[in-house]
Amino acid sequence: MSAEQIISMQQVRKSYKMGAEQLNVLKGIDFTVNKGEFTAILGPSGSGKSTLMNIIGCMDTLDSGSYSLNGIPIHNTKERELTKIRNHEIGFIFQNYHLIPTYTVIQNIIMPLLMRGQDRRSAEKDCGEIIEMLGLSERIHHKPSELSGGQRQRVAIARALCSNPSLLLADEPTGALDQNSGTEVLKLFKKLHEMGNTIVMITHDLNVAQWAERTVRIVDGEMFEETA
Amino acid sequence: MRFSEILNLVKLNLIQNKFKVLLTSIGIIVGAATIVSVIAIGKGGKADVADQFRNLNAGALDISYEQSQKSSGSPFGSGSSGSSKESGRPSFSSGSFTPPSGGGMPDLSSMKSGGSQSGGKGGSFPAGFGGFSFGDTNVKNKERITLTTDDMDDITASVPGLSDATISYTTKQNIYGGNIEESESYTIAGTLSNYADLSNLSMLFGDYLTDEDNENKNKVCVIGYTAAKKIFGSVEDAYDSIVYIDDRPYTVGGVLDEQGSVEAGISADEAIFIPYATGIKYLTGSDISPTITVIAEDVNNISTVTENVRNALAVSYPNAEFTISDAGSKMEAANKSNKTLTLMLAAMASIVFIIGGIGIMNVLFVSVKERTQEIGILKAIGGSRKDILIEFMMEACCISLIGGIIGIALSFGVSPVISGFNIRMEMSMAGALTALGFSVATGTVFGFYPAWKASRLVPVEALSSE
Numbered sequence: 150m151s152a153e154q155i156i157s158m159q160q161v162r163k164s165y166k167m168g169a170e171q172l173n174v175l176k177g178i179d180f181t182v183n184k185g186e187f188t189a190i191l192g193p194s195g196s197g198k199s200t201l202m203n204i205i206g207c208m209d210t211l212d213s214g215s216y217s218l219n220g221i222p223i224h225n226t227k228e229r230e231l232t233k234i235r236n237h238e239i240g241f242i243f244q245n246y247h248l249i250p251t252y253t254v255i256q257n258i259i260m261p262l263l264m265r266g267q268d269r270r271s272a273e274k275d276c277g278e279i280i281e282m283l284g285l286s287e288r289i290h291h292k293p294s295e296l297s298g299g300q301r302q303r304v305a306i307a308r309a310l311c312s313n314p315s316l317l318l319a320d321e322p323t324g325a326l327d328q329n330s331g332t333e334v335l336k337l338f339k340k341l342h343e344m345g346n347t348i349v350m351i352t353h354d355l356n357v358a359q360w361a362e363r364t365v366r367i368v369d370g371e372m373f374e375e376t377a
Numbered sequence: 378m379r380f381s382e383i384l385n386l387v388k389l390n391l392i393q394n395k396f397k398v399l400l401t402s403i404g405i406i407v408g409a410a411t412i413v414s415v416i417a418i419g420k421g422g423k424a425d426v427a428d429q430f431r432n433l434n435a436g437a438l439d440i441s442y443e444q445s446q447k448s449s450g451s452p453f454g455s456g457s458s459g460s461s462k463e464s465g466r467p468s469f470s471s472g473s474f475t476p477p478s479g480g481g482m483p484d485l486s487s488m489k490s491g492g493s494q495s496g497g498k499g500g501s502f503p504a505g506f507g508g509f510s511f512g513d514t515n516v517k518n519k520e521r522i523t524l525t526t527d528d529m530d531d532i533t534a535s536v537p538g539l540s541d542a543t544i545s546y547t548t549k550q551n552i553y554g555g556n557i558e559e560s561e562s563y564t565i566a567g568t569l570s571n572y573a574d575l576s577n578l579s580m581l582f583g584d585y586l587t588d589e590d591n592e593n594k595n596k597v598c599v600i601g602y603t604a605a606k607k608i609f610g611s612v613e614d615a616y617d618s619i620v621y622i623d624d625r626p627y628t629v630g631g632v633l634d635e636q637g638s639v640e641a642g643i644s645a646d647e648a649i650f651i652p653y654a655t656g657i658k659y660l661t662g663s664d665i666s667p668t669i670t671v672i673a674e675d676v677n678n679i680s681t682v683t684e685n686v687r688n689a690l691a692v693s694y695p696n697a698e699f700t701i702s703d704a705g706s707k708m709e710a711a712n713k714s715n716k717t718l719t720l721m722l723a724a725m726a727s728i729v730f731i732i733g734g735i736g737i738m739n740v741l742f743v744s745v746k747e748r749t750q751e752i753g754i755l756k757a758i759g760g761s762r763k764d765i766l767i768e769f770m771m772e773a774c775c776i777s778l779i780g781g782i783i784g785i786a787l788s789f790g791v792s793p794v795i796s797g798f799n800i801r802m803e804m805s806m807a808g809a810l811t812a813l814g815f816s817v818a819t820g821t822v823f824g825f826y827p828a829w830k831a832s833r834l835v836p837v838e839a840l841s842s843e
Contacts, residue, residue, distance in 0.1 A: 208757060208837040229761065235836075236759020247754045247840065251393045263382045264759040308758065 154217075155316050155347045156182035156205060161214035163200055174200045176370040177214070182316075182349055187342040189361035190351045190372075197370040199320070202351045206239055206318050207231045219315040236264050240309025244321035246301040248293040254304050255280070255289040261312035276311040283307045283337070299330030306337060310346075317341065319350040323357055335360040378764040387771045391779075401740040402780025404733020405819060409784025409812040410791065411726040416808030417792060419719035421801030426711045428637045434575060436540070436673040437704040438683060440532075440690070441666065442522045442697060522697055526569075526653070529669045531693060536685040540674045543569045544653065546667040547643055550660055554620035555609035563604060564648040565622060567656030567665070573599075575670060578645055582616040583631030590630075591652040596659070598627040602635040603646040620649070623660055627651065679703050730815055733780070734823035737773055741827035745769065752831050753839025766832035773824020774817055781816025785809045 163175040174197045182188050192198040203209035204216060207223055216223045219238050226234065240261075241247070248257045255273060258280065262272035280286055283303045293301055302322060309317055319338070323331030339360060342348055350361055358364045364375040391398050526544055533542045545568040551560040572578070573585040581602065590597050598620060600608070605615035612632045619626045627649075636645040657665065673682040683701050690699050745752070752765055789809075792802045 203837045206757070208835075208840070232756070232759055232761045235757060241757050243840075247750070247757070249751050249754060251390060251751075256389070260755070261758045264378050264755070264761075264764065266379055268379060269382060269385070312759075 153183045154181050155184050155186075155219050156180060156349070157215075157217045158205075159215045161201075161204065161216055162212045163197075163204065163209070164212055174370050175204070175211075178367075178370075178372050180365065180372055182347060184315075184347055185342075185345055186363060187338065187348045187361045188350070189358035189364045190349065190367055191353070191355060191358040191364050191375070192351075192367035193353055196367045198351050198353075198367050201367060201372075202318065202320050202349075205316075205349060206241060207235050233265075236261055236312060238315045240312060240314035240317045242302070242305050242309050242317065242319035242322050244324040246293070246298075246305045246325070248301060248304055248308075250293055253290050253292055254285060254296070257293065257304055258285075258289075258307045258311055261308060265312070272311075276307065279307050279310045297330070298326045299333055302326060302330070302334050303337070306334070306341075310341070315347060317346050317348045319348065321352055322350060323352075323354070331357070378760070378767075380767070383764065383768050383771060386768055387775055390772060391775055397740070397744075398776050398779060401737055402733075402776050402783065404729065404736040405777045405780025405816050406733075406784040406787060408726060408730035408733045408819065409781040409816045410788040411722070411729050411784075412812035412815055413785050413788035413804070413808045414792070414795065414802065415719065415722040415726050416811060417788070417802035417804045418722060418795075418800060419715070420803035420805060420808070422715040422718060423712070424803055425801050426708065426715055434577070434672050435705045435708065436676040436679065437575065438671050438673065438679070438686060439700075439702050439704075440524065440669040440671070440686060441700045442524055443666070443700060444521050445519050520694075520697065522694055523663055523665060524667045524669050528690070528693065529671075532669065532671060532686055532689050535689045535692075536671070536682060538674050538678055538682055538685075540672045541571060541575060542669060542671040543571050543575050544667050544669045545569070545572055545643070546653075546656070546661070546665040547648070548656065548661050548665065550623050552608070552620055552622050552649065554626075555615070555618060557608055560621075564643065565656060565660065566643045566648045566650045567653040567661070567667075568650050569653050572650070575672060576643075576645070578636065579634040581612055581632045581634040583629070585631055586650060586652050591654050594655045594658045595652060596625055596627045596655060597630040597652065598622070599631040599633060599650040600629055601633050601644075601646040601648045601650075604649055605629075605632045622649065622651070625659055673703075676705055679705055726815075730819050733777075734819040737776060737820055738823040738827060740776075741769065741773055741824055742830075744772075745827050745831040748831075749834060749839045749842040752834050753836050753842065756834065756836035757840060762832040765834075766828050769828030769831045770821065770824055773820040773828065775820075777816045777820025777824075778813070780820075781813045784816065785812055788812075 158178055158180040161175055161178040161180075162173070164171050164173045166172070178201065180201075190198050190201065200209065204211050205218075207218065207226075211224055214224070218234065221234060221238070223231070223234070235241075249260070252260070255276075258276050259267075259269065259272035262275060263269065267275070280289060283306060285300070285303060285307060288296060288300060288304075293304065296304065302325075306322075309319075317338075322338070323334055326334060335357065338348055338350065342362070348361070350357070352358050366373045366375055524544065529542050529544045533539055545566055547564050547566045549562050550565045552563050552565075553560040566572075568586065569591060570586050570588045573580070578585070580599075583599070585599055586597065589595070600615050600620070602612060605612045608620060609615040609618060615629050615632050618629050620629055621627070633645055633650075651660075657663065671682070671686065673679055683703065686701060687699065690697070752760075755765060789804060792804055796802050
């Protein structure tokens with residue numbers, strides 16, 4: 150395994166039981182992502198991309214195969230450790246933002262830092278630069294319900310960034326946004342990539358996938374590298 | 378995650394859901410209010426018992442006699458002279474029978490079988506009348522017996538382990554004087570000088586009755602606090618005034634301090650106390666039913682003393698059954714019934730708490746369901762099971778703590794209303810703290826399961842929940 154590899158998957162398989170039937174969702178995925186890459190995983194619904202994202206994000210287990218994240222063998226790791234890995238290694242950006250509605254912008258953003266034991270004041274200080282960079286300084290005391298879709302997604306990106314993760318994992322980040330807001334978010338991703346962040350973006354939209362430097366297709370549980 | 382930050386999140390969630398918190402904590406509010414009230418009522422009841430028995434000595438034994446309502450059925454007829462010593466009760470101390478004065482045959486049931494008996498004035502009894510058995514229980518308490526100071530002296534002389542003894546009686550008499558325009562009926566108690574000490578009566582003005590008052594049959598009295606206020610308008614005015622009892626003037630030599638209501642003995646606040654012999658001379662004659670009160674030196678020895686008193690009385694009155702009641706048993710019985718009441722109320726409070734706890738559990742389950750996605754988000758960004766568990770547990774604890782505080786405040790607010798129904802409540806900090814402890818414990822116990830369920834949610838499933 151190369152030291153540059155953030156994600157290294159070999160023959161990852163995952164299946165679910167659907168009544169009496171066994172549904173093979175991932176059929177031996179081999180997938181690597183190098184540090185600093187901006188990769189898009191493109192696939193139609195039902196192709197297994199969400200399952201793959203859950204496994205990459207350490208939120209689901211694999212049936213067989215191996216998966217290492219930043220050199221940590223995830224397939225052998227217990228839930229307690231996975232929680233720490235999620236906190237330290239991964240920054241999640243979800244399609245529906247997944248912000249906590251009762252918390253303010255700043256409370257949502259600093260949450261990953263609080264989870265790792267930091268106090269509120271130092272967490273707010275650590276996130277200050279990112280909040281400014283994303284243009285959220287004026288909005289930090291607002292509730293998510295008081296923001297536009299684009300602003301909410303920027304809050305989600307800020308939350309993902311402030312824990313300084315090895316990987317930014319975005320699931321349909323523009324799926325709930327209008328075109329302009331979606332483009333803004335993708336521009337932001339581009340910028341983050343240029344700043345050296347490793348990004349894996351899952352999407353069903355080819356136009357969105359084109360913003361990535363590399364695209365892999367997933368079809369019916371199998372992965373194919375897209376060639377330019 | 379730092380505990381302070383968890384608390385901060387808890388605070389945030391509770392503030393966001395103020396109304397829900399209030400509704401959730403209703404069970405706890407009622408439970409806490411009940412607990413505080415139960416403890417207050419229990420303490421009040423205990424204090425009531427203590428107050429009501431404070432004029433009784435724990436080692437006190439009251440000895441009284443009640444004549445059977447049945448006709449005597451004596452083959453010789455009933456002696457109208459009575460059988461009291463003062464009215465000619467037979468004395469057996471020297472082994473000789475002294476028949477009662479006043480004529481007529483003595484009631485046969487008062488006679489001892491056997492013994493040398495000589496006739497006396499007013500009715501003779503043949504010598505050597507022994508061997509005649511009247512021991513049938515059917516004839517018990519048929520004779521008229523009036524306990525006397527001599528009986529008291531007999532008891533103190535023959536029963537070991539007694540520290541003191543007194544005798545008293547009560548009668549209802551019309552009195553006037555002071556502010557009373559028309560005569561009113563009051564309880565008059567004929568007592569000896571040691572009655573005040575034995576009954577723990579304290580004086581507000583003046584002194585209690587003396588031995589001299591009794592010996593000289595002085596027309597002096599000591600008035601109870603309430604009676605003094607009713608008759609004279611104030612306790613100050615009562616002292617050294619004149620009150621007319623059965624049209625005879627009595628000087629008020631003292632006024633008692635307020636004693637409160639009593640469960641046993643004479644209700645001192647409402648009574649007028651006169652010397653024992655004065656009452657017999659001027660008010661009642663021998664038509665009284667006195668009570669002898671003896672004090673056992675050792676309260677643990679009450680049953681032996683009771684038996685000895687019974688035996689001592691049996692010497693003088695073989696066919697009489699005396700009622701002997703000890704204050705300790707009365708207190709114990711009252712305390713026991715109070716304890717039972719408290720336990721019953723405590724059981725009620727426990728049920729309320731359980732219902733309140735189930736309410737909390739239900740609401741938390743709903744809350745976990747509502748916040749499943751939020752839990753999923755927290756888990757996705759690194760929230761551990763422990764953090765989630767603590768957060769939900771703390772929410773349950775805080776809801777019950779808030780409920781407990783409101784409940785305690787409510788109970789303090791409602792206590793004057795309850796007291797208005799003549800239920801004594803002794804509100805205490807200990808009661809409040811106990812209620813608070815129970816509230817938090819209920820929240821913790823019933824909040825645990827929903828919190829545990831929340832902590833075990835699988836992040837990916839929680840995130841995808843609607």
